[in-house]
Amino acid sequence: MIRAFIFDLDGVITDTAEYHFRGWKRLADEGGLSFTREDNEHLRGIPRRESLMLILKDRVYPEEKIQEMMERKNGYYLEFIKEISPRDLLPGARELLEEIRAAGLKNGLGSASKNAGEVIERLGIYSLFDAISDGHSVERQKPAPDLFLHAAQQLSLSPAECVVVEDAAAGIEAARAGGFRSVGLGPAERVGKADAIFPSLAGVWLENLLTAIAA
Numbered sequence: 332m333i334r335a336f337i338f339d340l341d342g343v344i345t346d347t348a349e350y351h352f353r354g355w356k357r358l359a360d361e362g363g364l365s366f367t368r369e370d371n372e373h374l375r376g377i378p379r380r381e382s383l384m385l386i387l388k389d390r391v392y393p394e395e396k397i398q399e400m401m402e403r404k405n406g407y408y409l410e411f412i413k414e415i416s417p418r419d420l421l422p423g424a425r426e427l428l429e430e431i432r433a434a435g436l437k438n439g440l441g442s443a444s445k446n447a448g449e450v451i452e453r454l455g456i457y458s459l460f461d462a463i464s465d466g467h468s469v470e471r472q473k474p475a476p477d478l479f480l481h482a483a484q485q486l487s488l489s490p491a492e493c494v495v496v497e498d499a500a501a502g503i504e505a506a507r508a509g510g511f512r513s514v515g516l517g518p519a520e521r522v523g524k525a526d527a528i529f530p531s532l533a534g535v536w537l538e539n540l541l542t543a544i545a546a
């Protein structure tokens with residue numbers, strides 16, 4: 332019996348995945364580091380520090396410099412999200428969140444971002460969530476299951492009663508590790524391990540999700 336959906340934010344509800352990419356890209360360019368859109372695919376869902384480590388590869392920097400680079404990237408990201416408004420919701424997202432609520436089910440947010448609260452506030456969908464778990468909620472981020480388990484606990488539900496909706500390989504892995512069923516959004520190369528896959532939430536309704544994960 333499914334009683335809730337736990338949504339990732341970046342790349343699922345809004346296209347902030349693009350802003351994270353642009354922030355890292357600017358930082359990489361400033362440091363003369365190579366960083367492509369393809370490299371960025373591996374950073375989806377990955378927390379700030381681990382993302383930087385993946386960009387730096389085997390280069391070693393003092394902790395102070397690492398902190399400075401993380402702050403600089405976050406500064407760029409904060410500039411990008413200043414302009415976010417309800418117009419930036421990805422197609423189908425608000426409709427689905429509302430439909431889930433109207434059906435008596437719950438919505439949780441499970442985002443590794445420390446900026447998730449601000450983003451959903453700006454998108455005007457804060458009140459559509461019954462639980463918010465973000466980059467401040469747990470120590471071990473995706474692909475560990477902790478963030479989704481945190482959200483399920485806030486909803487007073489077991490993982491078996493929740494479905495995770497994700498665009499990242501690390502997120503699908505986290506859902507599986509926690510015993511959640513999952514819906515992957517995007518190409519199979521990225522979210523192929525999900526129980527059901529859709530290109531995006533556009534035109535996807537509650538019934539479509541329930542049918543797909545039951546199949």
Ligand code: BG6
Pocket residue numbers: 340341348351374375376377378379382405408442443444445446447466
């Ligand atoms: C995830 C994004 O949601 O949050 C990652 O997919 C990002 O790209 C991570 O690195 C951490 O975000 P923030 O806002 O705390 O730097």
Ligand code: MG
Pocket residue numbers: 339340341342343348375376497498499
């Ligand atoms: Mg994401």
